[in-house]
Amino acid sequence: MRFLVSTIGSRGEAQPVTALAVQLKELGNDVAVVAPPDFEELVTGNGIDFTPVGPHLRTFSPGQLKREDLGRLAEESVREQFRVVGRAAEKADVLVAGGALQHATRSVAESTGAHYVYASFCANTLPSPHHAPPAMLGRVPVNGTAEENLAQWEQHRLLFTNSRPSLNAERAKLGLDPVDDVRAHVFGDDPWLAADPVLGPWPGPGELFTTGAWLTDDLRPLSPELEEFLAAGEPPVYFGLGSMRGAQDTAHQAVAAARELGRRVVLQQGWAGLELPDDAGDCIAIGEVNQQALFRRVAAIAHHGGAGTTTTAAASGRPQIVLPHMYDQYYWGEQVERLGVGRSAKVVTTEVLADVLELAEQAAEVGAQVRTDGARVAAERLMKVNQAN
Structure with a gap:
């Protein structure tokens, strides 16, 4: 066929x-x-x-x-x-x-x-009366009653x-x-x-x-530089925004929050071209990477909340912070909070990261259930x- x-x-x-x-x-x-x-x-x-x-x-x-x-x-x-x-x-x-x-x-x-x-x-x-539509054209619908959700879906149809x-x-x-x-x-x-x-x-x-979820088995090895960084200390925090065009400040705030808690950072530069605030040895900037392999070796995962990244993060058994920008990303932030495996936030703060790191046990339990x-x-x-x- x-x-x-x-x-x-x-x-x-x-x-x-x-x-x-x-x-x-x-x-x-x-x-x-x-x-x-x-x-x-x-x-x-x-x-x-x-x-x-x-x-x-x-x-x-x-x-x-x-x-x-x-x-x-x-x-x-x-x-x-x-x-x-x-x-x-x-x-x-x-x-x-x-x-x-x-x-x-x-x-x-x-x-x-x-x-x-x-x-x-x-x-x-x-469409469903049990949830609002995804965010479109800068508007983020809010879940309401069945009638309110259906009314929002009617507006969504007009788009x-x-x-x-x-x-x-x-x-x-x-x-x-x-x-x-x-x-x-x-x-x-x-x-x-x-x-x-x-x-x-x-x-x-x-x-x-x-x-x-439709997942590939990613068999790509991590780079020697990343392997060396991971082996040099305790599991770091991952930060990346994928194909989103996030501000550099969001990455710098995440690095500052991790450092406050004594954590190292792996920063994926992504389409936004994110950069580290300095060249200190407690952080590393990377390009395209096998997330399946990397996520299992970090302490927490902060990301934009795309369906694929959220699922890969959940399957890794590590807690996550969803930083939604558009479309279905707000929904995925709600789901990780519902399951107790992460938080949805605008930025990574010390308080949010500390809270998420406490969810490691629950994240591991849910990760074992992801197909x-x-x-x-x-x-x-x-x-x-x-x-x-």
């Missing part, structure tokens, strides 16, 4: 999409991935065919956008997605859309007769309307009828939840197929579903 797995998100979506593709390939299928050009090495390094879509996200600054830009950007994104996905999906039996704002994948599947699956990496990106004219224009080219509710069209009739059932369970209503087979579960289910059709 031939599968096409697509995303237009950051590494937090490209990584799980790649994990699924790897499992599908191991099961004997032909697989290709469509993702932003930033992740070509990630995908091809795992032996998967890759097609780029959209701009380089690392140089794209959504924080500088104005509301009047949204319509134009939505139109450009939809046209690009239809062009790229349409070509890449030739002869594909199954098309999987991983993550939000993928307007073309379902329409292309309709036009070719392929099976379509939409997968979310976080429960609160799917998809910018893309409706261009979506229907592209559908018309494929001989397809127009759609009115873009969000319902993208999510499909039976979306999947690719999140860990302990860390981010589906609250209802109704049953939702939950695969577990690591989600990508395999999803791959096997996709094959069965396609064979049934």
